[in-house]
Amino acid sequence: MAHAAWNKRWIKPEIFPLFAAMGAALGICGFAIARNIAINPDVRISKEDRAAGILENYNEGKSYKDHSLREYVKDCKPEIMPGLNRFFSASK
Template identity: 60%
Template sequence: MATVNRWLRPEVYPLFAAVGVAIGICGFQLVRNVLINPEVRVSKENRAAGVLENFAEGEKYKEHALRKYVRNRAPEIMPSINRFFADPK
């Protein structure tokens, strides 16, 4: 019980949240690479194929929906705050 009281304090909740988000991002990227990356081959038959020159599949993997969404947007996290402090009145 002393160990539980030591680690489950309100002060460590942000640490647990940050570690949980990092693990989630790593897990998402791992699953994404294993399932749809054209350079990762899990099955023995696909590994035996060697190096494939399939540029269309690589382009499809690279140009995912998030990249298409942010392509023509300004690289800002909070645009309204940036405009408030940067634009002259």
């Protein structure tokens, strides 16, 4: 009985975009948390690493900051639709 009421309330076509947006937001947050825990040089999980204090690991921090996506878009112009921008800004 309660399952049928839940289905009647939440399983509607109007709710699917909300589920998609929430799923995407949770996915992005999960990715960011996992990336920081796994490879961030400032995050130390083990007790031995935390006892080391502040490390002068500039090269490790630079490699974390300049990841492969940032290297890929480094030389690109910050445009979303470059063809459309060229069409409307070209001299006639």
